[in-house]
Amino acid sequence: MEEQQPVNVNSLAAAVSYNKGREYGAHAGYEEGYLRGRANAVAARIETKFPKRPLHILYVSSGKQYPYSPIDQAIHTTLQDMVHHVTLADPRQQVADIAAHLKPDLVLVLDGLELPVNQVDEIRKKGIRTAVWLTDDPYYTDITAKMAPHFDDIFTLEINCIDLYHKLGCSSVHYLPFAAYRSHYFPLTTPSTVRREVNFTGSAYWSRIYFMNPIMPQLMSHNTGINGLWWDRIENYHMYADKIEVNKWHDPEETNQVYNGTKIVINLHRSHLDDSVNNNSNLKIPPASPNPRSFEICAASAFQLTDARDDMARFYKAGEEIETYTTPQELIEKVEYYLTHEKERQEIALRGLKRTLKEHTYAHRLHQMLSILFP
The missing domain is CATH 3.40.50.2000 (Glycogen Phosphorylase B;)
Structure with missing residues (x-):
C-alpha cells in the first residue's frame, strides 16, 4: 500500500480562508459596481436646463480661502451658464469703481464680510442693484446685522434669520440655502481611493x-x-x-x-x-x-x-x-x-x-x- 501523506491543516485552513475571502471580495466588488452603475445612470438622466438671461452680473467673491473658495467657484461657474456676462471681482479691489465703469445689472456678493460697506453704499448711489448671499447665518449675526442693511437684497441660508433682517429695515429678504455643485460632488465611475x-x-x-x-x-x-x-x-x-x-x-x-x-x-x-x-x-x-x-x-x-x-x-x-x-x-x-x-x-x-x-x-x-x- 502507498503511504498516505499527512494533511497540512494550516494549508487547508489557509485555502478555505482564501476562497472565502475571494468569494466575499467578488460579491462586494459586484455590489459596489452595481451601485456605481445605478448612481451614474441616475446622474446621467437628470440634467435640468434653465433659461439664459440677458444680464451682466458683477460677482464679488468671498475673498476667503477654503472652505469658501469652492463655493465661490461653484457660483461663479454656474452663473456663466445662466447669464450673458459675468465679471469676477475680489472684495479687496475698488469694487465701486469697477461697478461704475461696467454698469452691471447686479452686483452679487458672497459672504460680504471682506467688502467695506462704504463700497456697497457707493454702488447703490450709482443706481446699481446690490445683493448679498450670507454664508454663515446664524453664527455671525453680530456682524451681519450691521452689514446687511447696506444691501438692496439679502439672501440667507438660515430660515430663522429672515425676521432679524426684516426688523433691521431690510425690505427684500429671502431664504436661499446653499447646494451641491455637480462638478465637485458626483458618483465616481471607478472605485474610490478611500475604503x-x-x-x-x-x-x-x-x-x-x-x-x-x-x-x-x-x-x-x-x-x-x-x-x-x-x-x-x-x-x-x-x-x-x-x-x-x-x-x-x-x-x-x-x-x-x-x-x-x-x-x-x-x-x-x-x-x-x-x-x-x-x-x-x-x-x-x-x-x-x-x-x-x-x-x-x-x-x-x-x-x-x-x-x-x-x-x-x-x-x-x-x-x-x-x-x-x-x-x-x-x-x-x-x-x-x-x-x-x-x-x-x-x-x-x-x-x-x-x-x-x-x-x-x-x-x-x-x-x-x-x-x-x-x-
Missing part, C-alpha cells in the same frame, strides 16, 4: 466634541475616519490618532473620494451656542436649516446620517432619502443597523442622489435667485 465604513468630515467644535465623546469607542471600533480642525480635543485621542486627520482640510476632490468610498457619512451640524467660534452673542438665533454638507453628501451618492434639523424635511425625507438621529445613542444604533442592511442603505442613498440633482444644485438656487431679482 471606509463610517466617516465624519468637519471641524471639532466643542458641541461636536461633547456629542461624540460618549460614543467614540463604539464608533471607532468600525473602519471609521474623521478629519478636520481640532479633533485632538477628543477624549482619549491617542487611541484613535491613526484614524483621525487633525487640522487638515480636504478639497472637494478629496472629499468626493471620501464620500464615494464610505458606507455611512455622518453629518453633525454646529451649534449656535459655542461662544469660542461664533459671533452671535447678542441674539443666539437657533439654526433650523441644513448646512451645505447636507446636499454635497447626497450628490456624491453617499448614504447620509444627519442630526435632525427643523427645516430638513423641506429638502429630504428622513428614512427615504437620508436618515436622521437626535441623540448619540441613536446615532450609534443607526450606524450598526445600516452597516448590516446594505440594500436598504443603498436605496436611500440613490433616492437622496436623485432628489439632490432634481432640486438642490447651484443651478437651481441661482435660478431661484434670478427669478426673484428679475421676475
